[in-house]
Amino acid sequence: MMNTKEQELQILLVEDNPADAEMTMDALRLGRQVNQVQWVKDGAEALELLLGRGDESAAAARRLRLVLLDLRLPRVDGLDVLRALRADERTRRLPVVVLTSSHEEVDVVRAYDLGANSYLVKPVESEAFMAAMVELGLYWMLLNKAPGDTK
């Protein structure tokens, strides 16, 4: 199990809806992950942050443990973000959880085909939503072992 104090753990939240973003961060706060969340509002911003030129983005990619990705995003769509992340050596194995409103089977299939690690439909009911976010943060940040993790 990771020691949270030893490393600066990062979550990137790609979400265009401020309300959803706030609720997601509320939930992560409950799971004590909030200080490690960075929020960007569209796909282009996400790609710029992770894959842009310069040391800043490389460092960001290195520190990152998880991407929470909405599918319907302005400018660059979530699936295109996923495709770009998987095509780049630096982010090829970065855990990406699709966090969306879409129940559509085609979206699920396409997301997995592009290498999503998980697909979560955001519940409308806030209790269920909060519970899901808390569990998600705990699981991916604490329980899941990613390549390169030190014991």
Add this chain to the structure above:
Amino acid sequence: MTKEIHDPAILTSTAEAATGRAEVQRQEALIKTGALQDAIFNSANFSSIATDAQGVIQIFNVGAERMLGYAAADVVNKITPADISDPQEVVARAKALSAELETPITPGFEALVFKASRGIEDIYELTYIRKDGTRFPAVVSVTALRDAQDAIIGYLLIGTDNTARKQVEEEQKVLDQRLRDQQFYTRSLFESNIDALMATDPRGIISDCNRQMEVLTGCTRDELIGSPFKNYFTDQERAEASIKQVLSEKKITNYELTARSRDGKETTVSYNATTFFDRERRLQGVFAAARDITERIALDLVLKQKNAELESANNELEDFAYSVSHDLRAPLRAIDGFSRKVVTNYGERLDEEGRRLVQVVRDNAQRMGHLIDNLLAFSRMGRRELVLQPLDMDAMVTGVVDELRAAEPTRSIEFACAPLPCARGDAALMRQVWVNLLGNAVKFSRRRPSAHIEVGGRTQGGECLYWVKDDGAGFDMQYAGKLFGVFQRLHREDEFEGVGCGLAIVARILQRHHGRIWGEGKPDAGATMHFALPLAQAGDQASEART
């Protein structure tokens, strides 16, 4: 011959004047002519009437008496043959002869003998009038009687009764007319047909055609007859092949060809044709009828376009429903989430009524979430590709019933399932039908201490019929029309939960299977939902799967 027929009085006086060898010869001649005279005089089948030069009857033989009903004594030395002839015919004959011979001829006896008096052989038809006033047609031969100096001393009119021949002629006329009528009738049927009709010989050369064929080709009947049938079509090979096909298969139906008229106008026609034979069953050729189907084809095209438009509109609507329900979720989540946040962060500052109001907001946001979920499910139902296969309905129902029982472990529900006919359909969708119908039966019978639910089915009239009967809350038949609408409910939310999509989904699934659904019920006396699926037919999988 005519010269040997003489007036008996003249003959007698001539005989008395004869002497010697000439006398002997005359006697012999007399015997001969006397015999001839007797024969003529006594002939019953010819009326022989001899007159003097003025036309007054001198001899009226047995035949004349028989035909005309006069005794010789009634007429001899009294009247002329004109008096026993149709007066109008006599007048007409006088007029005609006057014109023909360019000399005035008196209507009367002169008209009857004028030609003979000029030495012209004359036989004509005339109507004689009997003593009793009745008439009969006669053929009359007129000869002038001349003396030794060739002067006319009288006339002989030999007549035969023409009634029988006239009758035959009349009958013939009637038969001819009947034949003409028959031909006209047949022809008019042929001509008034709305189809272009045509007969060809076995080589495909047109032997007859009707008016419609002229319209179709822009050619006249005379031009068409004798020319090859194939000439009038855009695809001549295919036209020729049609004739060959008729000859080998005795007939063709709905054979489509495009006719091209002289002015270039093209008409799509559908041909029906058969071989035809004469009375001896010898092949005469091909009889073909072409119906103009241009309009039908145009309509088919319009129908296809409209169907495509409809389908695309449907798809758009479904896409719209999907996208709307998708986009509606996010704000709903915010309404619910932030209402909750109000309670969490500021709950202490709210009184009970304040907290209740926030809860109402949250309840409704969640309810709208359910509505959207169902709308999405309904829209998915319409877009899903059907996979048709034989369905074991008994097994399907048993599975669904087990699940429903497991979900309601505390309730007493008695299921009675009769054997069900197998059907063909999409397994997942058909299972959804049973889940929704049986689920409703379980839900609406909740208030019974012990609920009874019956499932049955049979095949009838090309369909598989199924029904689910419960003894639950039922419904008022006057609202039966609302059973299958989206978001249509017949019960209050606080009586029975639900958003009103279950039966709409069932109806949509059955519609996609070319089936139907209907229900009957009575308030508080249970409901029966029936549905029907078409009996599976061999080879229908492909066509159904596309719908």
